[in-house]
Amino acid sequence: MDIIAIEKESFDSFKKKLERITSLVPKQPSNNTLCIEQEWIEGKELAASLNLPPRRLQHLRESGTLSFSTIGKKIYYRISEVKLLLEQGKINSK
Template sequence: MEAIILSTQQYKDLVNRLDELNKKLEEKQKNPQDTFLDNQEFIQLMNISKRTSQSWRDEGVISFSQIGSKIYYRMSDVQKLLDNNYRKAFTTKRNNY
């Protein structure tokens, strides 16, 4: 095994670079909206059929990217779809007669 000797400045530069890479990785993990799902992952996540996902694309319900025959969805678009169709729970009062 070879030993590599670094000067103090080289060592500090290396540690700084590692810290920067670590911060970038943490930022990517904190922002799942920037990740993409392929069609199969989207179908499994939403628990829908291939035909339903096709209908949603055709009707403009969800945005998507297509490269060749592969379909991709942004996680932020999936979140937007769910947010736009969110219905708050309502309370009903029962009359006790």
């Protein structure tokens, strides 16, 4: 790991520019609903949206109830499948 030292003024300037850029990026829905436009959702986001412990998602994966894909260390779920399981009552959101 490399350590890079920069002047405080340069860091503050960079930070302000980054904050301006992030303010231009559209915000994700914050009302605990799944974003329908997406086809996949990351596991942590899904657990937070449904107010489920991550262990519950792990159980659904291991039992074969909920299929998933992994990219690196992140686990993704198909939103359409999650919606179907919710409708069938196989996932209880709080």
